[in-house]
Amino acid sequence: MLQKALGCLFVFGIAPVGIGGLWTKGIGQKREKILNLYLAGFLSELAVFQLIAVPVMVKEVYGMNLLVYLTTAVFAVLAATGFIWTLLRERDLRKQTGRNEDVNQQQAGQAQACSLRKSTISGTGNGARNRIRRTAVQNPERLLFWLLFLASVGYQMYMAFAYASFDGDDAYYVVQSVLADQTGVLNRIRPYTGLSTDLDIRHALATLPLWIAYVARMTGIHATIVAHTLLPLIFIPLTYYVFVQIGRKLFSDGSVKLPIFLTLVSIMQIWGNISIYTNETFFLTRTWQGKSVLANLILLVELWLMLELCAREKNRERQEETGSQLPYWLLLAVNHIAAAMMTSMGAFLTAMLFGITALVAAIRYRSWSILWKTALCCIPNVIYLALLLVL
Numbered sequence: 001m002l003q004k005a006l007g008c009l010f011v012f013g014i015a016p017v018g019i020g021g022l023w024t025k026g027i028g029q030k031r032e033k034i035l036n037l038y039l040a041g042f043l044s045e046l047a048v049f050q051l052i053a054v055p056v057m058v059k060e061v062y063g064m065n066l067l068v069y070l071t072t073a074v075f076a077v078l079a080a081t082g083f084i085w086t087l088l089r090e091r092d093l094r095k096q097t098g099r100n101e102d103v104n105q106q107q108a109g110q111a112q113a114c115s116l117r118k119s120t121i122s123g124t125g126n127g128a129r130n131r132i133r134r135t136a137v138q139n140p141e142r143l144l145f146w147l148l149f150l151a152s153v154g155y156q157m158y159m160a161f162a163y164a165s166f167d168g169d170d171a172y173y174v175v176q177s178v179l180a181d182q183t184g185v186l187n188r189i190r191p192y193t194g195l196s197t198d199l200d201i202r203h204a205l206a207t208l209p210l211w212i213a214y215v216a217r218m219t220g221i222h223a224t225i226v227a228h229t230l231l232p233l234i235f236i237p238l239t240y241y242v243f244v245q246i247g248r249k250l251f252s253d254g255s256v257k258l259p260i261f262l263t264l265v266s267i268m269q270i271w272g273n274i275s276i277y278t279n280e281t282f283f284l285t286r287t288w289q290g291k292s293v294l295a296n297l298i299l300l301v302e303l304w305l306m307l308e309l310c311a312r313e314k315n316r317e318r319q320e321e322t323g324s325q326l327p328y329w330l331l332l333a334v335n336h337i338a339a340a341m342m343t344s345m346g347a348f349l350t351a352m353l354f355g356i357t358a359l360v361a362a363i364r365y366r367s368w369s370i371l372w373k374t375a376l377c378c379i380p381n382v383i384y385l386a387l388l389l390v391l
Contacts, residue, residue, distance in 0.1 A: 021085055057186040060186065
């Protein structure tokens, strides 16, 4: 039990939070964006594992122990570095806040006094009271939809945990995780027969089954239970958090539209099992498979980053207010590496999707620098596709 708790704490807590601390100066410059840091840290964790797992798998047949040792060491170093970086930045922010606190209080007091005088003279106090009443009327509605959305997400997580579904592809992907965990062999045993075989490059370079085996080895939980029971509790809320970020970009007025949008999305996910091939079916019944993670998490992150980068490109003259674009471009490259980890088509699909978007954005905003930045972010995709041809 202690190993399970400590393993889960490290893989899903300490490692992504610590690695996310390395992004503090970028996408997490505000304290309320802690979940952004966790998302960035989790994607970085997957990308780092992909970079370690591929060479170990190609060079070592019985490489599971080496993979576990290397991955854990790298995660620990990156997490420790992230925590130290976050503490140092937090200390600098507190010093800066202390120096500016008196000035801000004086400015706020002057602004409040000026506002009161204007409202008294011009008679706009009634308008302000009306706005307050409208906000008070809207708040219950917003709260209701937020509660419906959270209840829907909680219901989906409960069903995924308590009623694990069966899928025929488990005979290949989950068995690969079980074999790697129990025998230490990396993708050299045919799951259907148990006989030895050559390295299947088409499936082997997508190392999500090996990551599941790594989680199983770290936690002491059987790889099948990790896939069917544990991973949905991570991927489902992360996916909906990305939906929240997309909704905030689409409905930035702070109205009730955002929770309505999220509630409709969650309802569509629940009732979307009209075929075994729908996105919703993969999301809730095959959550642990790489193609499901690609379609429901990785491509959603790609869409969110598109919206963020386009918004910053549109307001690039106000870069000091909106923040630098560099962290989002780096996160895009990390997301592309994570896409290659999910399925052999992941690198191709993400490169094509963002390449087309970058071309449209370059024409729309008359900024050709978008194209060479996109090309740099797609270098991992090119390398991965080249490995598929060479190995």
